[in-house]
Amino acid sequence: MKFTIQKTQLNESIQHVSKAISSRTTIPILSGIKIEANATGATLTASDTDISIQAFIPVDVDGQRVISLERPGSVVVPAKFFVDIIRKLPASDVHIEVNESFQIGIKSGSTEIQLAGLDPEEFPLLPRLSEHQTLTMPSEVLRSMIRTVAFAVSANEATPVLTGVLWILENSKLKFVATDRHRLSSVEKPIDCPSDVKFHNIVISGKNLNELSKILPEQNAMIDIVVADNQVLFRTGNILFFTRMLDGTYPDTSKIIPQTYKTETVFAAKPLADAIDRAYLLSREEKTNIVRLTTADDERSVEISSSSSELGRVTEQLPVERMSGEPLKISFNSKYMLDVLKVTDDDSIWIGFTGAMSPMILRPANDSGILHLILPYRTTT
């Protein structure tokens, strides 16, 4: 293999695939990036067996020649050093040459690097997926759906399936659900796809979806999603992102969503977030994060409060935009509510209560496809 490539293009692709490099792998070949060069361009691949990312750099980008190939071939480069050094090379071009024993020579300006590469034949092959179940959606819709629910997955590896996000596609509607048993977040969006494309019980690691989010284009891009037996492929532009599905059956959460409410409220989102944040600061010192919300008799405000046995007490009156139903005192984990408010872009948020010991539901006032559930603390005071 022998070719010259623009440093900025190479660097961008390295940044993309490097998200799949595990720093703690015990399998040496997986601590590398596979590079293949041929007449069409250069392909970089990295994998930690859980996710695999491939980035392709065509010979010409926007009508400009970015690769000149002298001899096709492939090699596996040691990733950690390669990632760092390419960024810091002095010239705008990088010349890469590999001999039969996988010795790699890299030249840029007056810098020369010799590296011991590995045999590309030993690098795991990417899964070949049947493209039967394929949907296409705008990149920013997928990003936004991931952001809306991924924070609510469980951090507890004892129940692996709950560390993932449940995907359901039915009647051209894509739905995501995440729960850690104390809270649940879900979002549903209409998708432009044939009505016979459908799936249930597909669960993808929340961590992997967050990694995917980082390489999804910001806007004006479509993403293909291929759902196969135990793998899902995300394809956008010149990037392929494979992730394994999580094993196990996702619990049925539909029954815990209340259908009627005893108390309904609408808050301006920013003042609510600020008030909860102040109460959280004190509740954090108690390591409980418990904050209490109490409705006022005139139905025009609520009291937000928290207390710490050592430090003291925070109390404030917060106006509501609308309120109806029964008076209420409820205690909950303020961190959970802050997590919801952080991903809420609407100016107003609707909160429905079903009593002091029962779930509360939060929805952005303008988007009925989004639902967040928080279980209250069962306190006696």
Next chain:
Amino acid sequence: MKFTIQKTQLNESIQHVSKAISSRTTIPILSGIKIEANATGATLTASDTDISIQAFIPVDVDGQRVISLERPGSVVVPAKFFVDIIRKLPASDVHIEVNESFQIGIKSGSTEIQLAGLDPEEFPLLPRLSEHQTLTMPSEVLRSMIRTVAFAVSANEATPVLTGVLWILENSKLKFVATDRHRLSSVEKPIDCPSDVKFHNIVISGKNLNELSKILPEQNAMIDIVVADNQVLFRTGNILFFTRMLDGTYPDTSKIIPQTYKTETVFAAKPLADAIDRAYLLSREEKTNIVRLTTADDERSVEISSSSSELGRVTEQLPVERMSGEPLKISFNSKYMLDVLKVTDDDSIWIGFTGAMSPMILRPANDSGILHLILPYRTTT
């Protein structure tokens, strides 16, 4: 105590004094900030017994009333929560009221906070220093002198005196020296002070000087420095910063500075830093950071190289601006040289060598007051 204060002013002073709050103190009163209010203004004090910082907020700032006092007094507030909550209060004014049992009430907008305070009589008094030995210098000169040497102090607490920076004032010249036995950095600047003000063997913790740097005004400010028995006071604007001196006798380092050189070179600083950085990246993988510099026969360039038994080798040719003397091969800790180049603002740097086994000296080409010494590695190859 009862007064109202502008949040931004209070917050700024809290940020200043909070650098003296130890998060791991076993003495409860030291995890607090002492607040005193009287007719002239409000004073905040924090101390971890090693450093103490006091910030004063006058009643009027730039002709604008920032404090309105109803009743003078003082209290110690729990620092960690106080620091966080004041920043997040909703209104631009903060009302603070303390009763006889040190219960603190804080009001801002519709937020009300009750905190358990502590008795200010228990808070340690600031040292009272004789102002006999006082000098005044521009804040930016002090910042720059600290930055030039503080990175070179020892991180090894086994020899406490080497974790500090040595201060010497003599003939109206202030000199700082720092060394960890493998390298040494020093800087000397003329100071406008009476020639009878002088001191020797004053050693101040490098960590404390870095904290001081963070609160020194960026420019156009003078700083008073009061040197007393075992304390040094830095006074600028409305801030007092006290630090203990380190005990012990600082070693005499004057004899290790070479007076003649076998090889002298001048490099453009940026290309040298970039080349060393690339070689460092590989040497880091070996955990030695060893980089080798070899002069070329034509005296117009040097070769910078490093190698890793596992990964490979980085080599590059770096032009020199000037070179004279004997040819040279020398191996050194590249991290030490990067540290020096990071604080070098000059475009060119002079490096004098005294042989492969002897110290090398680095000086910014335009500033003869600065000197950095690095001991080479004694390698046999």
